[in-house]
Amino acid sequence: MRAGPATETALPLRGYLLSVGGALLALIWTAGSMLPAPSAGRFADEDPARPPILIHSAVRGPERVVIDTNQSLPAPSEIVVAHAAVHATAQPDRD
Structure with missing residues (x-):
């Protein structure tokens, strides 16, 4: 007699864990x-x-950053993306 598919897959793993754990x-x-x-x-x-x-340090950490999540997001026209334009640069002539 063979066991069902759920019993076949669960029992070998459980038996292995019990024997190795024991x-x-x-x-x-x-x-x-x-x-x-x-x-x-x-x-x-x-x-x-x-x-x-007792360890004391004169160096202070950075100021705490507070992010206010209660404000709504700005409109898409107000979002400014700062990026540098990518231009193909010519290699300088080396003499």
Whole structure:
């Protein structure tokens, strides 16, 4: 007996994801139980001899740009397009 077309396409993907996901989960659990616990590290505890680092800058960022979207669009006759005309330029003579 064969399953219907919807079951045929959905089940292999689901079975693959379940088997690979289960294998990865088991691998993570195994590695977590066998590997030593990570050390605290040298930055875990605050050192009272070192002050906290505070960074200040005299450079200010650009001004905020406010775009008012409540205004209506200008009429097509009011829109000005600035572009440079493209002219064929002759190559200068090189002597």
